[in-house]
Amino acid sequence: MKDRILQTADRLFYLRGIRAAGVDTIAAEIGISKRTLYNHFPSKDALITAYLARRFVAPRPSDKSPVEQILGTFDSLERRFSARDFRGCPFVNAVAELGDEGRSVRKIAVAFKESRRLWFRDLLVQIGVADAEALATQLALLVDGSIAQDLVRNDPAMARAAKEAATVLLRNAGVKVGGGDAAGKAGAKKPRPSPLD
Structure with a gap:
C-alpha cells in the first residue's frame, strides 16, 4: 500500500x-x-x-567515455522533452511551489542539483580538464536552462542547442570532441574508472 x-x-x-x-x-x-x-x-x-x-536517482554506470556521457545527457533531455508528460524538473518545481515553507524540500533539491554537478565534475576530472569545478557548474546551468526553455517554448530542440553550447565549452577547455575521438584532452592520461561504475 x-x-x-x-x-x-x-x-x-x-x-x-x-x-x-x-x-x-x-x-x-x-x-x-x-x-x-x-x-x-x-x-x-x-x-x-x-x-x-x-526521484533522487543516481546516474547509471556507463561504458561510454566521459565526453560521450556528458554530451549524452543532452540527448536524454531531448527525449524527455518530447514526452507528453514532461513538466520540468520536479525539484525546481517543488521549490518554486513551496517557497519558504519548504525548507526541507529546498535541502533535497540542492542536494540533487549538487549531485548532478559533481557527476559532471568527476567526468571532467577523468579527462584532465584544468578547472573541472567551473566547467561542471556551467554544464549544470546548460541542463537547467534547456529545461526552462523547453517548458516555455515546448521545443525539444532546446536540448540540442544546449548540447551545442556544451560542445563549445568542452572544446574551449581543450577537450577533443567529435571526429570519432571523444576520449578527452590531447595528451591526457587514460581516464580513470568513473566513481559511478
Whole structure:
C-alpha cells in the first residue's frame, strides 16, 4: 500500500503540482481513506519528502567515455522533452511551489542539483580538464536552462542547442570532441574508472 500511495502521489504531484494534489485527492485516487494514507505517511510534508527522495536517482554506470556521457545527457533531455508528460524538473518545481515553507524540500533539491554537478565534475576530472569545478557548474546551468526553455517554448530542440553550447565549452577547455575521438584532452592520461561504475 505504501508503494501505491507513493506512486500515485508522484504522478499527481508531478503532473498537477504539489499544492493542487491534496491528501484527499491522493487517497480518493487510490480508493483508500485519509487515515490509511496517514498510517503510512504521517503528514503531507512526509509524503512530499518521500516523493522527492524517490526521484533522487543516481546516474547509471556507463561504458561510454566521459565526453560521450556528458554530451549524452543532452540527448536524454531531448527525449524527455518530447514526452507528453514532461513538466520540468520536479525539484525546481517543488521549490518554486513551496517557497519558504519548504525548507526541507529546498535541502533535497540542492542536494540533487549538487549531485548532478559533481557527476559532471568527476567526468571532467577523468579527462584532465584544468578547472573541472567551473566547467561542471556551467554544464549544470546548460541542463537547467534547456529545461526552462523547453517548458516555455515546448521545443525539444532546446536540448540540442544546449548540447551545442556544451560542445563549445568542452572544446574551449581543450577537450577533443567529435571526429570519432571523444576520449578527452590531447595528451591526457587514460581516464580513470568513473566513481559511478
